[in-house]
Amino acid sequence: MKKSPAPYVSTTNACKLCKPMGACLAFRGIEGTVPFLHGSQGCATYMRRYIISHYREPMDIASSSLGEKHAVYGGEANLKQGLQNVMAKYGAGLIGIATTCLTETIGDDVPMIVRAFRKEMGEAVRSEAIPSLVNVATPSYSGTHMEGFQAAVRAVADQLADLRERTEAVNLMPGFVSPADLRYLKEILQDFGLKGIILPDLSETLDGPAAQDYEKIPPGGTPIQQIRNMGGSRATVELGRTLSKSATAGKLVEERFGVPLHGVGMPIGLRETDGFFQILEEIRGVPTPEKHRAERGRLIDAYVDGHKYVSEKRAVVYGEEDLVVGLTAFLVEIGIQPVLCASGGRSGHFREAIEEVTRDILPLTPLVREGVDFYELAEEAETLSPELLVGHSKGYHLAKRWNIPLVRVGFPIHDRFGGQRILHLGYRGAQHLLDRIVNALIEKKQADSPVGYGYI
């Protein structure tokens, strides 16, 4: 295997975002929640701006707006005042507090401050009108937005989940997927006759309808009452092969309440989706509904039809680790050669996961790079003559430089319209991805030909 080049000291054109941003996204997927950053107000502003430019939806994040004085003496008073103000004006059901590098560096003890705040609020906290408070430590000098996202999901489970009564519900931790993916996952669960508790659920909160009456906190998101009874569900399904083996929300609910955990890869492409449906069949004890079997059949039909356009094409795939693993599984199925699978993340499970999903099809594991930025990615990829890029908008400059198509997936997408509606998961998502990839390659072929063939 090719040796990794000498690592650079600095990060040039990063392929990852910061930890508190991931936490804010996860909090946004819980009903009635206002994400709250304990730190300088710039963090909230930057992250809001970034998230909004992808989703084109409102995204409020409150901040404790610390100044120099607080950096020296601690941010306790600001955090408490901030929580009170959010409570007064937002009618939040939950405030999700994430720390930032500022408050982690000065060592503010947020769990302690929150406990003190609860105590000060006294009786009021026990009343239903007062929001729940969940806190998570997200220093951005340790891990990426995905670690922040998963940490927030785990913190929610840790601080809210309980066992009130046994139910037939299934907990589903989907990871960071699009609102379109989440709507489709709900449809699948419903078709199986399963009641799902999807944590988090961004499907409505970050892709809501135009409404006559504006609500400060958008409707949708995982109902808090359901989270409170996650311990009573009959099973948990957690998506993502690179998740920490010990510290996930699913693992926590299993250990604390005995809810059996099924970990599967993000269901992208045929085989990973088969694995997902199989688990649903097991849990529910019924075969996959006809509608989805038909979609699977159509997908295989399309694999056959599209093969001549995509076979042996050399692709570079980048983004969050679980997404890249899923995409790689899909790409090798359709006959594309992923010459480089890259991520800014560093979970430690990336290479192994890529091996697992390519083993059946490829004689050799593709080149895998974790913890890379786009500068390193470009250096490496340049020697591999890629013909296609699959990833988010930040790879555009490479697509332009190499004059190859970029099929946009994941987050962030800020140079195309409708990023929040891209479907990646399941048989239907694979169908969409296949269509888009085939058409991107055809378009390139047409654009490169001086003749102007209109029949390809």
Next chain:
Amino acid sequence: MSSICEEKLNLEEETEGVDPEVLKKELLEKYPTKVARKRAKQIVVNKLASCSEGLEIGANVRTTPGIITQRGCTYAGCKGVILGPTRDIVNITHGPIGCGFYSWLTRRNQTRPPTENDENFMTYCFSTDMQDKDIVFGGEKKLKAAIQEAYDLFKPKAISIFSTCPVGLIGDDVHAVAREMREALGINVFGFSCEGYKGVSQSAGHHIANNGIFTHVVGLDDSVKEGKYKINLLGEYNIGGDAFEIDRVLEKCGITVVSTFSGNSTYDQFANAHTADLNTVMCHRSINYVAEMMEEKFGIPWIKINFIGAEATAKSLRKIAHYFQDQELSDRVEAVIAEEMPEILKVREEVRPRCQGKTAMLFVGGSRAHHYQELFKEMGMKTISAGYEFAHRDDYEGRKVLPTIKVDADSRNIEELEVTPDPERFRPRKSPEELERLAQEGFEFKDYEGMMRDMDNQALVIDDISQYETEKLLEIYKPSIFCAGIKEKYVVQKQGIPLKQLHSYDYGGPYAGFKGAVNFYQEIDRMVNSKVWNSLKAPWQKSPELSAKYACD
């Protein structure tokens, strides 16, 4: 005799009789007492200039925790706003990855390198990507290595370092590192202590950035550009290509722009800025202090100009011509205005019947909320409420209040540079006699009277508006259009009111100068006359009798 001050509202028609004082009370109602007291100072019902004695607004004060604000941080103001549009300096963010990532190229600030081979680092995002161990053991070593690496890979003219929150907290000395690397590499390396927690908003970051450029770059290159009338354009950031249009107009008039701070700018332009003969200031907030320092150090006078709005553009051109006291220039300026105006008037007349009487609100920036009122006025639209995100009192009330502004702990945090005349480069551009003559002709230097003076009686002026106040305002005033940024865009549009982004122009533009005015008229006409919100209700919801009838069937 009843004074004009007590006369009825002159915005009564546009606001359908809403009493702004009552509205103000309503805005404050839900706040806890202490917060309400603070916000009360920042929400002001405007009065005509002649009656504005004692009218004062609270500005440049800290945002209350938990109140969702438009404001960003000091780092954002320094790295993103001021140095963001400069293309040939390698800007390294010293900190964890987020800050660098979020300030990585957008289409907001445009740039135009003369050839493909000219350096352009704007598409890059350099970061030291600090990790746990850097926070614990210090990040200076990593920073040095990163600077060396950037130099080895890109050989830039200059490298600058931007500090994020943890840097100041762990005590990394970015300035010492800069000095050391400057000597080691033989290129200009300079650092900014622009930690996010400093100051009350990005305005502090603008100040830190401009101080840094003034200290480390301006005055390094004495070569004098060709051109008879040489000016600098200060506080113009080339949003949506504004600077390109302004350059076009100025060039047509025969006026040479030596340096723009900092739209479409380069390192060499900054180094050479002291050779211009006049500083023209667009955004007073972000740069008036640089104009002051350049006058002190190099003898370049400054005037306030505004290229937003066709009439304002014409007025600004005439003012520049007036300064140079040259008939040839004045004739040329008049000829350019005469040539550009017909197209503008044509489009203006076209859109006016559809826009007349509609209302606008502007909550943005440190100058835009003021400047864009010009364009709305030209279209026959009224501004019923406006405010800045990060401006200071002088931007609202005019420079006359400068001596009375209290210096608080946050302002003291930002270094005020001691500037003295440069022994070699100081050169007064006008003799005392010339200045006397200009004064007699009514020409004013350093002339910024602020936004409130240009606004209507009873218009509501709100500093650092919060999300909550925005929603209330929309609910009660129902303006035809709301101008702010992307954070507000979808909140406002969900309520059925179009939002025009004036930070990024929604990636449209230019809106400055003459061509820009035409673009703006057409864009606003499209937005305020959109019919899409009529479709919110489905046809069957619109005619209840029909659905009732079906229900009975």
